[in-house]
Amino acid sequence: xxxxxxxxxxxxxxxxxxxxxxxxxTFLSLTDLQKNETLDHLISLSGxxxxxxxxxxxxxxxxxxxxxxxxxxxxxxxxxxxDPQTLLTCCLVSKQWNKVISACTEVWQIAxxxxxxxxxxxxxxxxxxxxxxxxxxxRMKQLEDHEAFxxxxxxxxxxxxxxxxxxxxxxxxxxxxxxxxxxxxSTGQCVYGIxxxxxxxxxxxxxxxxxxxxxxxxxxxxxxxxxxxxHFRGHTGAVFSVDxxxxxxxxxxxxxxxxxxxxxxxxxxxxxxxxxxxxxxxxVVLQKCKVKSLLHSPGxxxxxxxxxxxxxxxxxxREINCKCLKTLSVSEDRSICLQPRLHFDGKYIVxxxxxxLYQWDFASYDILRVIKTPEIANxxxxxxxxxxxxxxxxxxxxxxxxxxxxxISRWPLPEYRKSKRGSSFLAGEASWLNGLxxxxxxxLVFATSMPDHSIHLVLWKEHG
Numbered sequence: 280x281x282x283x284x285x286x287x288x289x290x291x292x293x294x295x296x297x298x299x300x301x302x303x304x305t306f307l308s309l310t311d312l313q314k315n316e317t318l319d320h321l322i323s324l325s326g327x328x329x330x331x332x333x334x335x336x337x338x339x340x341x342x343x344x345x346x347x348x349x350x351x352x353x354x355x356x357x358x359x360x361x362d363p364q365t366l367l368t369c370c371l372v373s374k375q376w377n378k379v380i381s382a383c384t385e386v387w388q389i390a391x392x393x394x395x396x397x398x399x400x401x402x403x404x405x406x407x408x409x410x411x412x413x414x415x416x417x418r419m420k421q422l423e424d425h426e427a428f429x430x431x432x433x434x435x436x437x438x439x440x441x442x443x444x445x446x447x448x449x450x451x452x453x454x455x456x457x458x459x460x461x462x463x464x465s466t467g468q469c470v471y472g473i474x475x476x477x478x479x480x481x482x483x484x485x486x487x488x489x490x491x492x493x494x495x496x497x498x499x500x501x502x503x504x505x506x507x508x509x510h511f512r513g514h515t516g517a518v519f520s521v522d523x524x525x526x527x528x529x530x531x532x533x534x535x536x537x538x539x540x541x542x543x544x545x546x547x548x549x550x551x552x553x554x555x556x557x558x559x560x561x562x563v564v565l566q567k568c569k570v571k572s573l574l575h576s577p578g579x580x581x582x583x584x585x586x587x588x589x590x591x592x593x594x595x596x597r598e599i600n601c602k603c604l605k606t607l608s609v610s611e612d613r614s615i616c617l618q619p620r621l622h623f624d625g626k627y628i629v630x631x632x633x634x635x636l637y638q639w640d641f642a643s644y645d646i647l648r649v650i651k652t653p654e655i656a657n658x659x660x661x662x663x664x665x666x667x668x669x670x671x672x673x674x675x676x677x678x679x680x681x682x683x684x685x686x687i688s689r690w691p692l693p694e695y696r697k698s699k700r701g702s703s704f705l706a707g708e709a710s711w712l713n714g715l716x717x718x719x720x721x722x723l724v725f726a727t728s729m730p731d732h733s734i735h736l737v738l739w740k741e742h743g
Contacts, residue, residue, distance in 0.1 A: 346379050355383045363390040363412060381409045394419050395666045395680060397714035414717050414742065422678060422688035426740070428724060433462050433734035435469055440728035442481040442490070443705045450707075450726055451488065452734060453478020459488055461502065464707070464723045464736065473505035480521045489530065491518030497532050497542070509547045513540055522565040524580065529595065531582055533560030539584045541595070553593060555603055558586035562621045565595065569625035570642040574604050583628065585621050588613045590630065592644075605644050609634055622663040631660040636668070650684050661705070661725065664712025669725070671704070676725050676737060693735055695727040703728040707738075 306314065325333070346354050358366065358380060366386065370377040380386075387408035388398050394415045402408075421427040433450070442453035449470065453459045459478055461471040473488070476498060480491035487508070488500040497511035497518055516535030523530040523544050530542040539553040539560055562585040568575045575581065575594060582593040582601075590607040609615050609632045622629040627647070628639040635651035636658075658677060662669035668679040671692065678688040695704065707723025725737040 344373075344375070346376055351379070354379055355385065358383050358386050359389075361386075363387075363416075381406050384408050387412045391415050395682075395714055397716040399716070411717055415715065418715065418717075418720060418742065419687075421740070425688065425690060427688065427720075428676075428690050428737050429740045431467060431736045431738065432729075433467060433469075433736065435460055435472070436732045438732060440732060440734060441703055442478040443703060443726055443728065443734070444481045444483060445705055445707050445723060445726065446483065448722060449483075450723065450734070450736075451481045451483045452728070453481040453490055454732070456732075459490060459500070461488075462734075464738070471502045473500055473502065475500060475507075479517055479519050482521055482523065484525075489521050489523055491521040491532055491534075493517045495534070495536075497521055497530065499530075499544070499547075509544075511540075511542050511547055511549070513549045513552075514538070516559070519559060519561045520563045522563050524565050527565075527580060527595070529565070531563045531565055531584075531595075533563040533584055535559045537586075539563055539582070539591075539593075541582075551601070553582075553584065553591075553601070553603070555591060555606075556584065556586045556589070558588060560584050560586050561619045564621060564623050566623050566625050568641065570640075572642045581623075581625075583621065583623050585617065585619070585630070587616050590617070590621065590628065607639055607644065609637055618659045620660045622660060627663075629660060629663040631658065631670070633657070636660060636663075636670075638663075650679075650681075662709050662712050664709065664714070666714045667712045669706050669712065671725070690737060692725075692727070692737075693729065695729055695735060 306317065309317065361369070366380050370380050382405040384405055390412050391408060392398055396411065396415045418427065433452070436452065436454040436456050436458065438455035440452050440454045444451045448464055450462045450464050451459060452462065453475065455477050457474060457476060459473055459475045459481060460469050461483065462468065463470055475490055476492040476494050476496070478490045479493050482489050486502060488502060490498050490500065492498065495514045495516060495518065498507050499509035500506065501508050511530065511532070514532065514534040514536050518532050518534050520533040521530065525544065528544045530544045532540050532542070534540070537556045537558065537560065540549055541551040541553065542549055564583040566581055566583070568579045568581050569577055571577055580595040582595045584591045584593065588608055592604045594601045594604060607628065609617065615632050615634055618631040620631065626641055628641060630637055635649045637649050638647045639645065640647045658670040658672050660668065661671055666681060668681055670677040670679060674692060676690040676692055677686050679685065680687050704725070704727035706725060708719065708721070711719045720739045723736060723738055727735050729735050
């Protein structure tokens with residue numbers, strides 16, 4: 280008996296579903312006015328239970344989840360009009376919304392770019408860029424809140440440290456205690472320590488150290504043995520800057536005798552003396568050219584030399600007896616001094632002065648822009664990239680967003696040792712200046728010598 284009743288009800292359910300399908304087809308064929316009249320009639324026939332059901336579910340029935348209903352491409356197009364913070368809020372609506380929004384690669388890539396982040400288009404993971412954005416927004420918040428860095432010190436010299444050079448996690452320091460030391464910045468350990476002359480400038484690689492000295496000479500030293508392998512004599516004033524290139528077998532030096540000398544690195548002989556400066560030559564830079572002009576081609580080696588008022592550009596490699604290609608300055612009457620720090624990457628020359636930050640195009644030697652804001656009137660340049668610049672004054676380290684020319688972060692500095700030549704302070708890792716990527720914001724940011732002969736380090740704090 281019970282079994283017969285069950286099958287009877289099952290048939291009734293099937294009959295109902297058939298009837299509902301038929302009436303749905305008919306309903307969908309009606310005009311809007313006919314549909315409305317049908318609904319009105321059904322409501323008039325409903326009892327309390329049906330009306331309560333309608334009241335409780337009407338609001339839900341009226342909602343439409345457009346992200347679920349729209350094609351994915353159209354959803355992505357609409358999402359691009361929303362700001363990242365709104366998108367993050369939308370991710371909380373439902374699992375479906377979170378899945379669609381998180382997979383909208385272009386939206387998160389644009390958001391990362393706007394924060395100054397580098398974009399690697401080869402990454403195919405659809406969810407990757409939202410994760411990168413969340414990491415980026417955290418780092419930018421730390422910069423804004425002055426919490427992105429930490430400090431440490433290197434202790435080991437017994438007299439003033441006048442020369443610093445950084446490369447690949449290693450910091451070289453040259454001191455009046457007649458020594459040079461090579462430090463591992465990550466551990467604070469001294470890797471090498473060798474006896475030298477008084478160091479006004481240093482540069483190194485894995486095998487050797489090159490030093491410019493207040494004794495008017497340049498020397499080359501072997502790290503492993505501490506032996507002096509070459510001695511370059513000829514300047515009549517202190518040597519304030521050195522640079523070299525093993526491929527060219529050339530070393531260049533800038534001196535207080537107003538000259539730049541070009542040396543054979545391996546032989547130690549002077550190949551040429553470049554004249555024209557009327558002040559101490561405080562900076563020399565050897566760099567490959569990356570742009571084409573009437574005066575040079577990509578791949579040509581270029582020498583830049585700078586004094587208090589001028590930057591001179593010389594061709595190196597084509598001929599030893601080279602002539603100055605161009606002299607750059609910010610004032611014809613020499614009323615404005617250049618800061619001793621100089622940036623040259625083969626495409627642009629950047630230098631700071633009391634008038635602001637100057638950027639020259641190396642192809643044309645034209646001034647591309649001058650960044651003049653009240654905040655940077657007395658700031659010195661440390662590093663310059665595609666997105667950020669690193670600057671400092673007597674009290675703070677600053678990061679500038681070059682796209683807006685605004686200072687976005689600062690970090691307090693102790694009473695460091697001042698140097699008019701700019702040799703006793705430097706920037707550390709530079710790749711992040713072209714845009715952060717979540718991996719290059721590590722290691723050394725800034726180093727400077729202190730009155731107590733220690734080295735003060737500013738380092739990126741781990742993301743946490």
